[in-house]
Amino acid sequence: MSRPAVKVVGGGLAGAEAVWTLASRGIRVILYEMRPRTSTPAHKTDFLAEVVCSNSFGADAPTSPAGILKRELRSLGSLIMECADKARVPAGKALAVDRDIFSGLVTEALENHPLVEIVREEVTSIPEGPAIIATGPLTSPSMAEEIKKLAGEDYLSFFDAIAPVVEADSIDMAIAFRRGRWGQEDDYINCPFTREEYEAFIKALTTAERAAPHDFEDSPSWFEGCLPVEVMASRGLDTLRFGPMRPVGLPLPGTDREAWAVAQLRQDNKEGTLYNIVGFQTSLRWGEQERVFRMIPGLERAEFARFGVMHRNIYVNAPAALDPFLRFKGGPQDLFLAGQITGVEGYLESTAMGLAAALNAAALLLEKPFPRWPRETAVGALLHYLGDAVERRFQPMNVNLGIFPPLAEKVRNKARRAELTALRAEEALAPLLEDLAGR
Ligand SMILES: Cc1cc2nc3c(=O)[nH]c(=O)nc-3n(C[C@H](O)[C@H](O)[C@H](O)COP(=O)(O)OP(=O)(O)OC[C@H]3O[C@@H](n4cnc5c(N)ncnc54)[C@H](O)[C@@H]3O)c2cc1C
Known part of the structure; x- marks a missing residue:
């Protein structure tokens, strides 16, 4: 019997990354993206993976927390990172992109992939699994209502009012x-x-x-x-x-x-x-x-x-609503959430949650164990934050030194601390890379 296609809803940064991750593993994907027929208040184009605001993906230094995340995404074959590297514009130590070239490259890669079908329509109810919902901080209202039912009335937020x-x-x-x-x-x-x-x-x-x-x-x-x-x-x-x-x-x-x-x-x-x-x-x-x-x-x-930020942002209260594999607690076992809506914040953090959700969906379809992300890695630290943050005051989080486990010894110098954290992350990722390569 042939394997079912995975439905990915939302062709933003997380959705695009999820589609690529699945298709690269030989899994058929149907991607539903509502633009250009229906748009969000922030998107302007019909490109997949549109970058809605700043054109910067943050620090690229290998020892910065954002740099550690980038390195992990690159080593896992991230489409978003590949296209960002190709669309790079000068921005000092940061990775910034020409936004149209970047999103154009992502769109082209997915449109040309033989295992990917792209349907340009709004999805208004949770699809039959296997599926990944990656509809982002500006999820359409009908889908937001559906997600609320799964997450629980009190566990879906509609805006950020975050203190520094x-x-x-x-x-x-x-x-x-x-x-x-x-x-x-x-x-x-x-x-x-x-x-x-x-x-x-x-x-x-x-x-x-x-x-x-x-x-x-x-x-x-x-x-x-x-x-x-x-x-x-x-x-x-x-x-x-x-x-x-x-x-x-x-x-x-x-x-x-x-x-x-x-x-x-x-x-x-x-x-x-x-x-x-x-x-x-x-x-x-x-x-x-x-x-x-x-x-x-x-x-x-x-x-x-x-x-601190104050803006519209739809996200679930992850520690209350999600299991460690980005599924709704008590929800369908083949339905995953990805992107900013999981409770992370930022372009690459959202991308990382697209990759992690897709690897979980792939494991389910290929009857393999779910990948275990060491908490010492940037992706693992983000996932751990989602599972373990204080539920009552949950706020979306970006990658930063504070979410990594403390080093064995106290290191006062921040640059040195970052360096040691980066080294430890690299070592911790190696067994996972080996495990995934062998699948
Ligand atoms: C206004 C704003 C500005 C931001 N600026 C920055 C920034 O400068 N830097 C930064 O790092 N982060 C920023 N963020 C945070 C976040 O990194 C981005 O929103 C990022 O794009 C999130 O990725 P995503 O894939 O989760 O969602 P998105 O990239 O928004 O993708 C979601 C996709 O789903 C589609 N969709 C929604 N509902 C449906 C539906 N029912 N059916 C089908 N398709 C649907 C949307 O059209 C969209 O293409 C910003 C967020 C907002 C809201």
Whole structure:
């Protein structure tokens, strides 16, 4: 009996990667892409793997977390990486692409593959398996409703309101202090401001450059309930001091005196290597976030694992909704989720989740065990984050040093830490590459 074709829904970065991964293993694929008949608020072309915003795929240095991910994708035969390398434009240490050449190459490769059929229509219900859903952060409304049914009512989000996340060991604990409000458990790290520091900070915050709003993000329903910190600050000098930065119940260490204001940081992952700045969801430009948030006492040398964002983004609460193989818990065993919608963030992170889902689907069809990704690899670290993040506060994550397991020894120098992490990732990937090559 011939093997059934895998249906892939969504021909974005993850979907295109998934199709290629399957077809390269001799598996027939039907790809459903709704553009150009129906588009999303951000896509402009009918290309597969359209890059909707920046043309940068991030750092390419082999020792950077994004570079580690790129190396893994390349060594697994990634179509997205192959086309990105061919469409490369000068961008210093980053990998940036000519977006039309890049998406054109991906489209051509898939259109010309004998095992790939491309159907240009919107899919409005979950297809019979084997299937991969890769409909992205701007999934069409009818499909989003279907996904909600599988993920569970409370486990599908429609927008991001993310506060910046910093690496724990870049916080200056000679200035910041641990304490819970009103003597509760010491779960929070508090950064205390003097009046002068606070006023200078508010001035910088309210005059910093904001990311250009996308026209499709007009009047978002989250706006009143979850205001960007810079908007709150612009409502009055004391608004933050009486809101997320209130110092009450947080006396300075060894005193009964409170600071003028306090920025609180809350643990963001189980290992305690990452902390988010509570209530600081923001739409400031990333460079501006670095400049302004380093004015927070104790964060002068903070390393940002991820910046804050506020935009439309449909994603599942992965730790609650997905099993370790990117399937819905309790859902069909031959239905996989891929891309940004799994709860990762970023072009290549989405691509990686397309590759991982496709390798799982291939294993199922070829009756092989699911690939086991060591957590020391970048793909493994992302998958582990999806399974193990704190469910109650789950937010999409990009690849960064904080999601890799800590090194056996504490290494203060960040460059050295990255280098050792990269070496360890390379070693950890080798057995998986061997296993996949033998299939
Ligand atoms: C506005 C915006 C800007 C972003 N900018 C960046 C950035 O600059 N850098 C970065 O690293 N990341 C960025 N991201 C995050 C993310 O990396 C990208 O969205 C990335 O394209 C996600 O890949 P994906 O394959 O999961 O989804 P997509 O690339 O969006 O692909 C999903 C595909 O599914 C199709 N589709 C949707 N519903 C259906 C359906 N029912 N039936 C058939 N087809 C369907 C869509 O048309 C689309 O082609 C941005 C996200 C958004 C929303």
